[in-house]
Amino acid sequence: MTEDVPSAMVGFMDSWQGLSGTWRLTLLVFGLLLVTALTAFVVSRVILWLERKFTDTNNLWDDAFLSAVRKPAIGLVWLVGVFWAAEAAYQYSKAEIFQANEHLLRLGFIWLLVWTLLGMIKQGEKLLCTPGKAPRTMDYTTVSAVSKLLRAVVIITAILIFMQSLGYSISGVLAFGGVGGIAIGFAAKDLLANFFGGLIVHLDRPFKVGDWIRSPDRNIEGTVEHIGWRMTTIRTFDKRPLYVPNAAFTTIAVENPSRMSNRRISETIGIRYCDSSQMAAVVSDIRTMLENHEAIDTRQTLIVNFLAFNASSLDIMVYVFTKTTEWVKFHEIKQDVLLRINEIVESHGAEFAFPTSTLHVPDGIELSGLGVEESKS
Incomplete structure (x- = not known):
């Protein structure tokens, strides 16, 4: 026509x-x-x-x-x-x-x-x-x-x-590809390893674009920007691009903090030995405060207990989870929790401990400085 x-x-x-x-x-x-x-x-x-x-x-x-x-x-x-x-x-x-x-x-x-x-x-x-x-x-x-x-x-x-x-036989091309594929496979084994590594990432989906990932095995941490067939682009937290071959993800452990359900507050707080009589009341008030805090997920583990007799302090363990997983919001909540704990400790007349040392001197030993002062007096 x-x-x-x-x-x-x-x-x-x-x-x-x-x-x-x-x-x-x-x-x-x-x-x-x-x-x-x-x-x-x-x-x-x-x-x-x-x-x-x-x-x-x-x-x-x-x-x-x-x-x-x-x-x-x-x-x-x-x-x-x-x-x-x-x-x-x-x-x-x-x-x-x-x-x-x-x-x-x-x-x-x-x-x-x-x-x-x-x-x-x-x-x-x-x-x-x-x-x-x-x-x-x-x-x-x-x-x-x-x-x-x-x-x-x-x-x-x-x-x-x-x-x-154009007149070329497809069967001949496919036959050539089958024979040449062996040689190409040996020559480009790293490229093929990256390709299949990318395929595994797409199938298993341990992370996706936009996720924050890190590897405890390698110095890899940042936000995933692109998942290609040969390499994955990760933007580190100092805004530098990090290009990781996909084959690496088949041999390393990958942690995906973006999929966490909660963020954890884990702190050890020490008060002075002379405030031991206030320990039970301080622990009880901290626990009540956390149970009533609107940003704390009470369905998760919540621990507030007298933990140990430390060298210079009586330690209290505070272990709770926030409802939010946002990094900035989490630190705002953590700040609020620590400030409230500070208010509770001060309300009971107690103080936070810091490293101190007590020197006991046997009777009959006179310190030179003290002797000088006494002689002047």
Whole structure:
């Protein structure tokens, strides 16, 4: 069908006997390109109108489809128009360069299809990860992994179809890939280890983008910014980027503090030995204060007990969990708890202990300084 249009137009232009062949060809090509440009403009306007029309609908996938197909649709119009112009030029000139028109048209159709599919994958990824758009927002890490896999499948399939269209045997290419894969595997074993490490991270999901992670085995701590197929980017707390090969995550322990349910306050408070008579009342009041504190999770372990006779203090253990997991909010709560404990200790006339030493001197031994003072007196 695509060949009938230029043939009909050539037949129509041949009836213009008053013009030379060059002028007829020039007018024909100009007319085809002009019609192509006008058609592309109309198609673009129609799709934009449809996008505005479907914006108010509850189904968001039609918006994603129209957004992904708009540019490829314009490209399709130009592809067909340029093909018709090239076919018309070939029928006039019989130049060898125009013999590749059929192959270029076929490759162009494949390229436009790939462009459309990649656009749909991109729009779907954006739709599923944007809060408020999709009915159920999915995890960005999972959606990103699936979209990368789909892109890889589309691109590899397109390359194989391209090669088949150019006359290369796909079976031969696949056979070469099977034999060469062994050599490539040995040469790129580290790259493959990182790839499968990234695959394991995407499947097991020990962390996701935005999580704060740390490794007790390595000096790794920060916020995950990107999980790629070869490496993971972590932003440390001093704002430096840290690039970790994915293979490392298969051999190290990873801690994910972002998934903690509570934060812990664990403090040891010491009062003086001379305040031992106030110990029971101080412990009781601290426990009551924590049980009634609005920011303390009383469903978790709550311990306030006289802990030990230390060298210079009587120690009290305070062990509780906050409801919040936010780092800044946690420290505000911890400050408030410690200030209230300070008030309780002072309200009982007790004081906090600090390291002291008591020197016992046997009777009959006179200190030189003391003797001097006595002699002066």
